[in-house]
Amino acid sequence: MLSLIPALPLLGFLINACLGRRLPKTVSGGVACLAMLASFAVSVLSVVNVGTPWTEQTLYRWISSGDLQIALQFRLDHLSSLMILVVTGIGSLIHIYSTAYMHEETDGEYARYFSYLNLFAAFMLVLVLGSSFPVMFVGWEGVGLCSYLLIGFWFKKKSAGDAGKKAFIVNRIGDFGFLLGTLMIFANLGTLDFQGVAASVQGGWPVEHSMGTLTIATLLLFLGATGKSAQIPLYTWLPDAMEGPTPVSALIHAATMVTAGVYMIGRNAVLFGHAPITLAVVAGIGVATALFAGTIGLVQNDIKRVLAYSTVSQLGYMFLAMGVGAYAAGIFHLYTHAFFKALLFLGSGAVIHALAGEQDIRNMGGLKKALPITYWTFLIGAIAIAGVPPLAGFFSKDEILWKTFDGGHRLMWIIGLITSFLTATYMFRLVFLTFHGERRHDAPSPETAHGHGAGAHPEEEEPAAHGGHGHGAHLHDAPAPMALALIILAVGSVFAGLVGIPHALGGSNRIEAFLDPAFEAHAVAPANPEFQVVPGRLREDASAGQGRPREDAAAPQTTEAAGGHEAVHEESAGTELMLMALSSGIAVAGILIAMYFWLWNRAASARIARSVAGVYTLLLNKYYIDELYDAVIVRPIEKGSTVLLWRGADAGLIDGAVNGVGKAVRGTSDSVRRLQTGSVRAYAASLFLGVVVILGWYLTR
């Protein structure tokens, strides 16, 4: 049953990949959507029937070599339940949306697009369901491949191809870390199964407060996560990845694949919990990335790039949550973020679609009337991400901020608040510049439609997609499949947060209770006497809403600690409420600021940009990080490769050796061939001389 979940999209991929060229669009799109919907249905069924603590399915023994026994095994617990529902559910919506968005492609391209999309879903589900590191790694690499293929979908455009390569290469660095981390874990723990790792860490390893095995292994794994989830220092590929079709940005680069790193940390909560140094690094990187990307997002002008930086920033929040040990909060934010970020991307896709490929928000404006569905759904998404109660983003983001505050990380909490303010501001800047104000695009109002094909745009971004858009070059709102996806996601963005209403607001934070078992070790090696104590204590901690695994193995003082938590919890509800009010206030303030600058007094924003021109340019150029990487890493490598490896080693040494041998043979032959005079008598003489010499040697020796 579990294997059907990734198998169905894989089947869709096979059909579209093998027969796609000959299928009409309705069939290839229909097959892809059906595969996803069927997978979603199976997922729902599986989640409903999920066993405690999990359901497993072993397909076959994959690798068997000495101590290394790896089964191709899928495991569905509460954490992966949530993930497969997000992947298949939002994946289905994005597939449906794509049938309309991509309809201008030729049949073959259309089928190629859907085959990649299905393949992506299959790999993502393998990643989520895999029960051990190697199986997860298969999915991990597979989604990376699909990401590359889909970013470079319009590969005839050079920037798209380059962006694809950049994503792939940057991810290689992270994947290398992931692989090394995996190897280290196997070398030290002797198992690669997630539960096995959790159990043996729980049973046999103290919490590590120095740079020991677990710390280094988890840091390496985290390097993998920074690559896949676009965190400092490996985030640079994600904004460029916006070269791909917009639904791809929504599915892969916002809702699912980029959250794989967060998921991986959640999956190994026990392991990471035993390495507090790594957790501190995770939280630090997360919050730094959140702020950093938020500031960049404030000034970008490409609608998709703003969203991309926003994604990076929100992923930073999730890592912050993971780093402070609030795993459930991080996964909760992952889940709500999937809704509103997919919604925002799909909304931006609808705008781009309507404007025949225009992506620069300076050329938009006044679209509110023309695109009502897009406008309202986009607005809902923006409010949700800004964190205005009671929409989804508020609950999850607030949960993270509260856990950060509660854990005593005040500085990170403040940075988180600032980022929250920035989030509200840049999202509403986007809304106002795109949908409000006067119309600044040369498009295609109904009267002037003819003659204003896509080619008339100087900043045409997606010629392959919308080149043939001349016929419908008037503003049209999202067609039915797109509208459907937008509306469902908007509903989700409003209500998805309700599963996690915190205790302070009278809710029961069901999501946390639901997820928490997934962050514990369930089976401990029977030889270990601590086994009886540890899991019970963990659950107690979790039910008190204080499941901070960094305390897990601090066995002696636990009873007091747990008892203390209860009392503290009652008191802290008041603080939590205050903080909630504060962060909502900040979100509203952000929106008001955006309103002032970009709706009522646009001149003021320009004035400010001029008055701090240096900062503005710095932000507009993304802190020159790309240039820095280019100067520090790319160009030295290029130079080193050119001078040392190519000219020196390859052309000089290797080619030199090969050519040198040839030359030597040729030179020797050149001189030796003179001996062949063609004169029979000379040959006879040499023969005679040879015989004399040999005989002479034998006689005189």
Next chain:
Amino acid sequence: MVPLNYYLVLSGVLFSIGTAGVFLRRNLITVLLSVEIMLNAVNLTFVAAGRYHGTVDGQIITFFVMTVAAAEAAVGLALVIALFRHRETLSPDAYTSLKW
């Protein structure tokens, strides 16, 4: 009875004459004849040695050498005729085009 050394000396003289002929004469037929002299010098050694040891081995190998020499002479002379048709000369120095 003539001592073995006499035969060997005669054989050596004959062989030297043959060798000199091969290297010094400028006529292919003479060269062939010189080769025959060399062969027969060797034959003489074989026979003499066989007689000295009281066995027939030397005589047997001599028969083999003679047959081969006959065949060689036939082929050699045929080649000489073919070469002569080609160049109208019998000097070995004229046939040096098979080089480098």
